[in-house]
Amino acid sequence: MKESIFHRLYDTYHQDVFQFLIYLVKNRSVAEDLSHEVYVRVLKSYDRFEGKSSEKTWLFAIAKNVAIDYFRKSSVRSSRTFDAFDWETNQLVSPTKSPDALVELNDDMQELLLALEKCTGDQKMVIVMRYFQELSIAETAEILNWTEGKVKTTQHRAIKHLRELLTNDTVKEAKSHESK
Template sequence: MITSVLPTSRDKTVHADTTTPAEESITAWALAARGGDREAVERFVRALHRDVRHYVTYLGADPQAADDLAQETFLRALGSLHRFEGRSSARTWLLSIARRAVIDSFRHAAARPRLAGTDDWQCAAERVQPRGLPGFDDGVALAELLAELPEDRREAFVLTQLVGLPYAEAAHLSDCPIGTVRSRVARARTSLVAALRDAERSGLVGAAA
């Protein structure tokens, strides 16, 4: 069932507003990396690379460019580490850089001549997950459905339910009250569950026919 791709509420809300030791370690690595510790740099990048890639992919960027955007995010971050003071978690700080990288990519794409009239997501959603991995079909389905959500709800859902950011930090990153983030996530979840159920019913009807 493709509904299994949606995380349950309890999966993400148990520790939704707490800072885990892992978060503290990642922030400590970022601070150490600022001082030139190469091992800390490697640990920092490895710890957050998956989250950054998920974020730039599901935020609406071209999945084909997700690796490039993730690399650009880390290049910007490593070049700005001297300004990181640990006032927020390193994850939140890094995702704010990823957010700007995505926005810049949209602006760059908008400035280029459009070579085709096709919907980017219609073509790209099929490539959102590496082929041959478990859950590929589910990943495609979720990517397609996320693309239909309003941008603010999609970002709130991705940050808290897929990346696993605490609601308070997602609110800080999105520059809105924590209650707004909770509301956006709840509405996104309702829309996604309804759409997934519709897709399942359509599949059953098609199979019966």
Template sequence: MVPFLYGTRYHEDNGMVRLWSMETNRGRDTMDPVFEQLYEQYHDDLFNFLFYMVRNREHAEDLVQEVYVKVLRSYKRFKGQCSEKTWLLSIARHVAIDFFRKQKRRQWVKASEWSEEQLGADEPMPEEIAIQNEEIQLMYRCLARCTVDQQLVLVLRFIQSLSIAETAAALGWTESKVKTTQHRALKALKQYMEEEAEREEWRHEKISLE
């Protein structure tokens, strides 16, 4: 089973309340009950989703806060056509995609400064995943090889446990597109996991021969 991870919550004496005061421009000392409920109830879901997408705890925490900034600005326009969780995850999806675009631009600018070793190096595995069993680690590495759309569907369907309809609402897709992407994502994930398993087996054989 894929581990559900938890972020660091921001309580009433820190940045989120200060953010609330700045966004509403009313100088409130406490959060609005609706916003507080959204924060308390869905913070971990959002962190978990964003962590699996961006593969970094600090980035995920920052992006969760960005999601809630957007919630503060747009909640009055929420019409209840889907669940609050689905709506929040749809915002998180846009935030994650914006993050990827910014990272891609930064990487393109800095690429000329990287050595061949840096370009070929694997990204360090977050501690939360590194302490899991080998199967979880393998799946985490392979998930990163999937396309962004495939990752979105896999995380929403099998980590967030959203239905096909909820996933479609979160992504702004048709249910047919979700099903097709899920089928391709599972096929790709299986292939990548088999390739990784074969690679690991080859490494063990090489070590034993030495």
């Protein structure tokens, strides 16, 4: 019984969960490892799944927690200090510069993903969930355990920040071309 549920969840959502993780960590092998960890947690905790949320949002909540754990661990490793990782205000800068998948993207998309690195963890998470994974505001709120209002506010601030970053980069780029 439990095994067939697991296989159904895996078959239905594996690609979405993997994409979500690769957008966050920007490294295919790390995303694969984290994806594996998501399903280990799913197996361990499915008995406690109460059906208060959809399986999809429950799975993404687990994936979000796995990603947060990864960033906390790599933050501790790189700084050699045990300061608390503040998810809301810290930027999620992936240890590797660019995933294999990034190379295949067009310039605008690459620019957007690089700008996303300069957003806070909360902003990056909301943008990835809403626009890359196409989750609704309600689903995003459920996964993050937030109100829909907080999702909307974070999304609004993220878009504003991204717009400023992308506009400034475009202006700088245009000026550097003029001076050549």
